Amino acid sequence: MGGLLTLGQMLGVQARLQGERIGAFDLERRMSFAQWEERANRLANGLLGFGLAKGDRVAVLAYNRIEWAEIYAAAAKAGLVAVPINFRLTAPEIRFILEDCGAAALIAEDRLLGPVEEIGRDLHIPADRLVHLGAGRVPAGWRGYEDLIQAAAAAAPGIAVAPEDPWCLMYTSGTTGNPKGAIRGHRGMSMLAMMTRVEFGLRRHDEALLVMPMCHANSLNFFSAFLFGGSAVGIFSRPSFDAGLCLRTLAGTGTTFTSLVPTHYEMMLDCRARAGGDFGRVEKLLVSSAPARAETKRAVMEMFPNSGLFELYGSTEAGWVTMLHPDEQFEQLGSVGREVVGSAPIRLLDDAGQEVPDGAPGELFSCSPYAFDGYWKLPEKTAEAYRGDYLTVGDIAVRGPGGFIRLLDRKKNMIITGGENVYPAEVEAVLAAHPAVRDAVVIGLPDAKWGERVHAVIVPREGAALAEAELLDWSRGRLAGYKRPRSCSFLRDEEIPRNATGKVLHRVLKAQLAATLGG
Incomplete structure (x- = not known):
């Protein structure tokens, strides 16, 4: 062994x-x-x-x-x-x-x-x-x-x-x-399970x-981590997310931990008054896959008064990379934290493979004993992902004071407009702060003059009235000129293509809109 x-x-x-203890359960x-x-x-x-x-x-x-x-x-x-x-x-x-x-x-x-x-x-x-x-x-x-x-x-x-x-x-x-x-x-997953229990302070x-x-x-x-320590694993057995049912489950069981994306939390907050319930047993919450706004975090912490809120960045290939702990949530707003337990220091590299200075964008490379074992039948892609023992999935980030990491975007999502690099996630975070915006997605569309133009796709909050001109004007003073959206369209949340975790598929959305909204 x-x-x-x-x-x-x-x-x-x-x-x-x-x-005799309960090891696993679902809603049935x-x-x-x-x-x-x-x-x-x-x-x-x-x-x-x-x-x-x-x-x-x-x-x-x-x-x-x-x-x-x-x-x-x-x-x-x-x-x-x-x-x-x-x-x-x-x-x-x-x-x-x-x-x-x-x-x-x-x-x-x-x-x-x-x-x-x-x-x-x-x-x-x-x-x-x-x-x-x-x-x-x-x-x-x-x-x-x-x-x-x-x-x-x-x-x-x-x-x-x-x-x-x-x-x-x-x-x-x-x-x-x-x-x-x-x-x-098995080795990497077992080591990741042990690290997860340490990082989250999990008990039996x-x-x-x-x-x-x-x-x-x-x-x-998380399935592996809870099994590894002899803790019960519960599975929310529904084909799609039901915010009210999730709240009732959290209130009516012995659940102490759950992991959700920001959209899930927003949906639960919307129906909190109707759901009712006591969430005092919930001690640890995780938000991942996308950044959560400050007001969302505050509302979640009010709804779950006995719970610490963690934020995590990772990938299928690398496992967990960084963690933002409950006591850091508002001091380091916009950051995904620092390296998790058991990882070597993160490296941020330019295209030549040289380390960038703090505050400058670079491709994020991580090194841990629980990274994946390579891509199936794609040795050349595995080799491309590594520089020595360090692994990347193409995310661009900056390191700030205290070593806290802030993600900008996927390298392959980057928009090049007039020779300037624009990272959609940075623009999305600014637009999402508008009080009438529930969600914002930014893509690059073909543009005869600039090569690509920054285009915003907005999901308005329920009942909110928002016009394109108003949003574009609102972005002035909040974003550099080359980062500001030049055009905007409005969609319902269900019209935004997402993967299994709710992460937006920028490439798919771009393909859907390019034909009708291109240059």
Whole structure:
């Protein structure tokens, strides 16, 4: 075992030490650590019974539900590689992932069979390795998930799984083209789990409510951390975010921690008066994936009076990179904090690979013992991501006083207008401060004179009246001339393309608007 337990082995430890305690639950079902261990063992044995071998990839297409806990644990125990697929993807996008990873089996929820059926004959997975998850009728030729579990042995499979072995293959959101598969190994995930418990001060009695999709790195990372320390893992089992239900769940259970994006918090604040409830048990909240405004943070802290608010920056490839702690929220507004525990000092480099001075923008490189193991079948992309032991995903940042890091934007989202570099996130943060703006997205559109022009896409607050001229005039004095939007359009929130975590897909939005709003 190399002196480090895998997550599958750690579940066995928890089942032995505290088997009767609740280990995992969703909004419909609860199971103890002992029950979780047995079902994970049975699923692992059932998958191996298909003829799968160590290292084979098992793709999973499902909404949030408790079975994710069983599937991830079963893959860890069997030496298989879980490939979580974003349930928002289209059939061609799903087909790309299945073909790229060479999936040997597929577990799919009944409510998501449409894209699988659309792929049809292009699905190069044997029919007897298709597993149907859910209460609906099992399609002809498929195996029922529960049937598979009940028919398999309850003892742990006799597969030697080493810390160096891969556990998950997580495909990036594909904001700049086809997604890349990021290989996450047992060693890195176990080390990230331990670091997360230290950074957040997690204890055994803590209880997570995982709202972000279980196919995403955010929930996988916290799933691992809570399992590793023997804390209960709760999964918000709904296809989409329901702010009122989330609030009622936080008030009515023993949840002490949850991780949400700013949009989720805004939605909960909007319905707080109607939801009611006591949130005194919630002790730790995390905001990630996008910056939150000061007024949002203050309102959240008022709604959860006993909770500390953390802010985190990370990526599928790097894991956690920086953390802003509760006592730093307003002293370092706009920052994502400093390096997390166990990381080497962040490096900000220019295009020549030289360190930039404090206050100057540079590409962010991080170094930690829990970074990913490379891109699947893309050694050249893996090499491009590293400079020595330091890893980048193309984010641009500046370092301020005290070493606090402020993100500007993705390098590939950068707008070049009249020879000047504009980082959309910087402009978005300014526009979002307008009292009538609920959300702002900034993209570059073709411009005959400037090459690209800065264009703002605005989601107004409910009931607010806002005209283009008013917003453009408001930005004067708040943004340098070359950063100010030259044009503006208004959309509803549901019209903004986002990935599974709510992060805006700038490339997709740009493509949608370029034809009608181009130069």
